[in-house]
Amino acid sequence: MLAEAVRPIEVLLVEDDEGDVLMTREALAEGKVLNHLHVVGDGVDALAFLRRSGAYADATRPDLVLLDLNLPKRDGRQVLQDIKGDDDLRRIPVVVLTTSEAEEDVLRSYDLHANAYVTKPVDFERFVDVIRQIDEFFISVVRLPGR
Amino acid sequence: MGVDLSLEGPARWTLRTRLLLLFAAVLVLVAATLVVQIVQLRHQQDVRDELLRNIDPAVQAATDVRAATAEQESAIRGYAFTGDAGFLDEYVDGDRAAAAGLNELDELLGPTEAFDADLERVRSLLERWQTTSAQPVIDASSAAERDDLTSEEFQEASLENINALWAALDEIDAHLATEREAQVDELDDAARSATLAMVLQVAGVVVSGLIVLAGLSRVVTGPIARLGDDARKVAEGDLEHPVRGIGSPDLVRLGGDVDAMRSRIVAEVNMLNAASADLERQTEELARSNRDLEQFAYVASHDLQEPLRKVSSFCQLLQKRYSDQLDERANEYIDYAVDGAKRMQDLINDLLAFSRVGRTTEAFEPVDLGAVIDDATDALTPAIEEADATVTVGDLPVVLGDRRLLGATFQNLISNALKFRGEEPPKVDIAATLCAGADGDEWVISVTDNGIGIDPDYDEQIFVIFKRLHSKAEYSGTGIGLALAKKIAEFHGGRIWLEPTPPPGATFKLALPAPPSTEKRVHTDAG
Numbered sequence: 001m002l003a004e005a006v007r008p009i010e011v012l013l014v015e016d017d018e019g020d021v022l023m024t025r026e027a028l029a030e031g032k033v034l035n036h037l038h039v040v041g042d043g044v045d046a047l048a049f050l051r052r053s054g055a056y057a058d059a060t061r062p063d064l065v066l067l068d069l070n071l072p073k074r075d076g077r078q079v080l081q082d083i084k085g086d087d088d089l090r091r092i093p094v095v096v097l098t099t100s101e102a103e104e105d106v107l108r109s110y111d112l113h114a115n116a117y118v119t120k121p122v123d124f125e126r127f128v129d130v131i132r133q134i135d136e137f138f139i140s141v142v143r144l145p146g147r
Numbered sequence: 148m149g150v151d152l153s154l155e156g157p158a159r160w161t162l163r164t165r166l167l168l169l170f171a172a173v174l175v176l177v178a179a180t181l182v183v184q185i186v187q188l189r190h191q192q193d194v195r196d197e198l199l200r201n202i203d204p205a206v207q208a209a210t211d212v213r214a215a216t217a218e219q220e221s222a223i224r225g226y227a228f229t230g231d232a233g234f235l236d237e238y239v240d241g242d243r244a245a246a247a248g249l250n251e252l253d254e255l256l257g258p259t260e261a262f263d264a265d266l267e268r269v270r271s272l273l274e275r276w277q278t279t280s281a282q283p284v285i286d287a288s289s290a291a292e293r294d295d296l297t298s299e300e301f302q303e304a305s306l307e308n309i310n311a312l313w314a315a316l317d318e319i320d321a322h323l324a325t326e327r328e329a330q331v332d333e334l335d336d337a338a339r340s341a342t343l344a345m346v347l348q349v350a351g352v353v354v355s356g357l358i359v360l361a362g363l364s365r366v367v368t369g370p371i372a373r374l375g376d377d378a379r380k381v382a383e384g385d386l387e388h389p390v391r392g393i394g395s396p397d398l399v400r401l402g403g404d405v406d407a408m409r410s411r412i413v414a415e416v417n418m419l420n421a422a423s424a425d426l427e428r429q430t431e432e433l434a435r436s437n438r439d440l441e442q443f444a445y446v447a448s449h450d451l452q453e454p455l456r457k458v459s460s461f462c463q464l465l466q467k468r469y470s471d472q473l474d475e476r477a478n479e480y481i482d483y484a485v486d487g488a489k490r491m492q493d494l495i496n497d498l499l500a501f502s503r504v505g506r507t508t509e510a511f512e513p514v515d516l517g518a519v520i521d522d523a524t525d526a527l528t529p530a531i532e533e534a535d536a537t538v539t540v541g542d543l544p545v546v547l548g549d550r551r552l553l554g555a556t557f558q559n560l561i562s563n564a565l566k567f568r569g570e571e572p573p574k575v576d577i578a579a580t581l582c583a584g585a586d587g588d589e590w591v592i593s594v595t596d597n598g599i600g601i602d603p604d605y606d607e608q609i610f611v612i613f614k615r616l617h618s619k620a621e622y623s624g625t626g627i628g629l630a631l632a633k634k635i636a637e638f639h640g641g642r643i644w645l646e647p648t649p650p651p652g653a654t655f656k657l658a659l660p661a662p663p664s665t666e667k668r669v670h671t672d673a674g
Binding site: 019026120 | 461
C-alpha cells in the first residue's frame with residue numbers, strides 16, 4: 001500500500017448535524033488524514049450515494065463510511081442494514097459514530113455487522129485520536145477490497 | 148339463606164329428635180312383643196305347674212283312696228266271715244290310708260271349687276259305708292251277730308255302698324281327666340300363641356327395620372345426598388349454583404351455612420378478579436411508563452449530550468486554533484467550560500446507567516463471584532498498582548444474577564476502597580459467608596478496607612444518588628457508585644449496607660440470595 005499511500009481515501013460521512021460535519025472535517029485535518037470527504041445529510045441520500053442513483057450518479061465509491069446512528073428519514077441502523085444486506089456494498093467498512101453510549105445501540109449495531117462502533121467523545125483531542133485510529137485501522141492495517 | 152323458623156310441629160324437629168323418635172318407636176314395638184311373649188310364657192308355666200303339681204298327684208291320690216277303701220271293704224268282709232281280729236287291723240290301716248288320700252286330694256283340689264262337691268260326696272259316701280256297712284260288723288260282739296251281717300242282703304247293701312263310693316271316685320277321676328285334657332289343650336294353645344308371637348315379633352322387627360331404613364333415608368341420607376350434589380356442583384366450578392338444605396332444621400341450617408360460605412367465596416373471587424384486572428391495568432401502565440422512561444433515557448443520552456459535546460469540542464477547537472490570540476484568562480474560561488461539559492456528560496451517563504439497572508437483564512444466570520472479582524481487579528489493575536494496594540479474595544460462591552451488574556458493583560466497591568485510602572497502602576479484603584436469612588439462605592460478601600472510613604451518621608446517605616461526603620477537589624467522582632450498588636443489590640433480591648466497624652477503614656456488606664442448591668458448607672477465607 002506504500003506505493004499508493006498518496007491517494008486520498010474516499011470517506012462518506014452520513015451526518016445531519018453541521019457542527020459534527022465541521023468537527024469531523026477538522027478532526028480529519030488535525031489527524032492529518034489525506035481524504036476526500038463526501039457528506040450526505042440523511043439515510044436516503046446515503047444509500048443513493050452508495051448506489052450512485054439519482055443526483056449521485058457520478059458519486060465515487062467510498063473507502064469508508066462514517067455513519068451517524070440518529071438520522072432524519074432513514075436512520076443509521078436501517079442504513080447499516082441496507083449496506084450489509086447489499087452484496088455490492090457490504091464490503092465497504094462502516095464505522096458507526098454516535099453520541100449514545102446506550103448499550104442497545106452497541107448490540108444492535110454489532111448484530112448488523114458494523115465494522116466498528118465509536119462514541120463521539122466530548123474531548124476534541126480524543127475525537128482526533130479516534131479519527132486517526134479509524135484511519136490507521138481501516139486504511140493501513142486492513143487490506144481493503146478494491147485497493 | 149337462613150333457616151325458616153316459622154315451621155311448626157314435626158317440621159321443626161331436629162335430626163337428633165327425629166332419630167330419637169324413630170328409635171323410640173322401634174323400641175316400643177319390640178318391648179310390646181316381648182311383654183306379650185313373657186305373659187304367654189308365664190301362662191304356659193302356670194298350666195304346666197298345675198298339671199305337674201296338682202292334677203297328676205290328685206289322680207294318684209284318688210287311686211290310693213280307692214285302693215285303701217278296697218282294702219277296708221275286703222278286711223270287713225273277711226272279719227264278718229271269719230271273725231279274725233287281724234282283719235280289723237287291716238281295716239284300721241285302710242281307714243288311715245283312705246283318710247290320708249282324701250286329705251291329699253283335699254289339699255290338691257281344695258282350691259278348685261269344681262272338685263268341692265266331688266270330694267264332699269266321696270267323704271259322705273265313705274262315711275255312709277263305714278257307718279252302715281263297716282261299723283255294724285265291727286260292733287257285732289258274737290259270731291251269730293256277725294252271721295246276720297254276712298247275709299246276702301247285708302252284703303249286697305254293703306257292696307252297693309262301696310260301689311257308690313267308687314263311682315264317686317270314678318267321677319273324680321273323670322273330672323281330673325277332663326281337667327287334664329283341658330290343660331293340655333291350653334298348653335297347646337299357649338305353645339301355638341307363643342309361636343305366633345315369635346313370628347309376629349320377627350315380622351315386627353323386620354318391619355321396624357324397614358321403617359328405620361326408610362326414615363333414615365328420608366331424614367338423613369336423602370337430604371345429605373342432595374346437599375352433597377349441590378356442594379359438588381359448586382366444587383366443579385359452578386360457583387353460582389345455590390346450596391340448599393332440606394329436611395330437619397339442622398340440615399337446613401347446614402345448607403344455609405354452606406351456601407353462606409359459597410356466597411363469601413364468590414364475593415372473594417369477584418374481588419380477586421377485580422383486583423387482578425386492576426393489577427393487570429397497572430402492570431400495563433407500568434410497562435408503558437417503563438417504555439416511556441427508556442425512550443427518555445435514549446433521548447437524554449443522545450439529545451442532551453449532543454449540545455454538550457458541541458460546546459466542549461468547539462471550545463477546545465477555539466483554544467487550539469486561536470490560543471495565540473487569547474490571553475491566559477480566556478484559556479482558563481475555556482478550561483472551565485470544557486470541564487463543566489465533561490462532568491455534565493459523566494452525570495448523564497451515570498444517571499442512565501442507574502436508570503437502566505435491571506432493564507437490560509433478560510434472565511439471571513449462575514455467576515461465579517470469584518471470576519467476577521477477578522475481572523474487577525483486572526480492570527482496576529492500574530489503580531491498584533498506582534496505590535500499591537493489596538486485594539485479598541476469599542473463597543467466593545456462585546450466585547444467580549447479572550454478571551455485568553455484579554461486576555460493576557464490586558468494581559465500584561474496590562475502587563472506592565482505593566480512592567478513599569488512608570496513610571497506609573490500601574488493603575482490601577473480600578470474603579463470603581453463608582447466613583440464614585428470613586427468606587432462605589443468603590451469601591453475605593464483605594468488602595473491608597483500611598481507608599479513611601465513613602462516619603456512621605452518613606451510613607444511609609452514602610447510598611443516595613449523587614450524594615457526596617467530600618468535595619470534588621478532594622475526591623473525584625459523581626457520587627453514583629454506591630447508589631448504583633444499592634440498586635443492583637436490590638434488583639438481585641439482596642441488600643447492601645455499611646457495617647459499623649471501629650476505625651480505621653470501612654466494611655461494606657452485600658447480601659445476595661443463595662441459589663436453592665447451595666450446600667451448607669463452611670467457607671474458609673483462604674486467599
